[in-house]
Amino acid sequence: GEDVEQSLFLSVREGDSSVINCTYTDSSSTYLYWYKQEPGAGLQLLTYIFSNMDMKQDQRLTVLLNKKDKHLSLRIADTQTGDSAIYFCAEFSTGGGNKLTFGTGTQLKVEL
Amino acid sequence: EAQVTQNPRYLITVTGKKLTVTCSQNMNHEYMSWYRQDPGLGLRQIYYSMNVEVTDKGDVPEGYKVSRKEKRNFPLILESPSPNQTSLYFCASSPPERENTGELFFGEGSRLTVL
Numbered sequence: 398g399e400d401v402e403q404s405l406f407l408s409v410r411e412g413d414s415s416v417i418n419c420t421y422t423d424s425s426s427t428y429l430y431w432y433k434q435e436p437g438a439g440l441q442l443l444t445y446i447f448s449n450m451d452m453k454q455d456q457r458l459t460v461l462l463n464k465k466d467k468h469l470s471l472r473i474a475d476t477q478t479g480d481s482a483i484y485f486c487a488e489f490s491t492g493g494g495n496k497l498t499f500g501t502g503t504q505l506k507v508e509l
Numbered sequence: 510e511a512q513v514t515q516n517p518r519y520l521i522t523v524t525g526k527k528l529t530v531t532c533s534q535n536m537n538h539e540y541m542s543w544y545r546q547d548p549g550l551g552l553r554q555i556y557y558s559m560n561v562e563v564t565d566k567g568d569v570p571e572g573y574k575v576s577r578k579e580k581r582n583f584p585l586i587l588e589s590p591s592p593n594q595t596s597l598y599f600c601a602s603s604p605p606e607r608e609n610t611g612e613l614f615f616g617e618g619s620r621l622t623v624l
Contacts, residue, residue: 405549428610439513439599439615440552485551489611497611499544499552 401500403486408506415473417503419486422467429462430487431471434502440485444471473505481507511536513616515600521622522590530585530619532600540603541583542567542613543575545596552599558583590623597621 400422409415421429427448432440446453446460446469453460459472469488473480486500513534522528534541542557544567554567558577572594574586583602587594597620601613 401551403551428612430611432615437617439617440601440613441615442612445610445612487611497554497613501549501551 401486401488401498403484403500403503405501406504406506408508409476411476411478411507411509413476415471415476415480415505415507417471417473417484417486417505419469419471419500420467421469421486421488421498421500423488423490423498424467425490426467426488428489429460429469430485430489430497431458431460432485432487432499434483434485436482443484476505476507478507478509481505511614513600513602513614515598515616515619517619518617519620521624523624524591525589528587528590528621530587530598530600530621532583532585532616533581534583534600534602534614535581536602536604536614537580538602538604538614539580540605541577542601542603543573543583543585544599544601545569546599546618547596555585555598587621590621592623595621595623 403419430445431443433443434440457474461470483502485502489497516531539560543555544552546552553569556575558564600616
């Protein structure tokens with residue numbers, strides 16, 4: 398079945414760049430997502446990339462997709478304390494029925 | 510304001526006492542889904558519904574029931590809760606134009622503790 402993996406923790410200093418990585422197994426993925434979960438809140442869509450793209454940039458966020466290696470990354474430039482949250486990678490595939498599969502989430506801690 | 514509303518947000522209950530977590534969305538979305546979030550496991554889908562009176566099992570449906578009598582509501586029912594159902598639960602919905610992309614709108618979560 399589908400499997401999405403992320404490292405559990407990442408700690409960076411304010412102002413540095415953060416890179417959160419994700420690997421997935423389903424080669425029929427069509428969309429790949431990054432969701433952000435702030436403490437005590439639900440998940441909010443941060444950004445997404447269509448599977449035929451290599452890169453997407455949105456202000457401080459850069460998403461890189463290596464489809465051959467099934468590797469997705471989220472880079473946050475000039476990381477701020479407000480970026481401290483859990484970041485979930487998710488892959489959506491239509492193979493075997495439309496399904497969104499989430500990773501375990503990466504807890505990003507931004508230190509002063 | 511467009512939103513997905515869950516109630517209760519926090520609940521402590523005892524083993525075997527039936528409970529219902531309600532979910533309501535005001536965006537006229539056809540697709541709705543329930544997830545549970547556990548440390549180190551991410552979000553796992555419990556049940557989903559493509560439309561009124563249409564529900565299907567997700568990855569971890571055991572011990573749960575759902576119903577979809579109206580488009581806006583999708584309650585999650587725990588007939589006989591057990592401690593392994595202690596978790597953070599999220600309801601989510603998706604409009605028809607997003608059903609083929611997977612984009613979801615989430616509620617704020619319901620933290621359930623079963624003693």
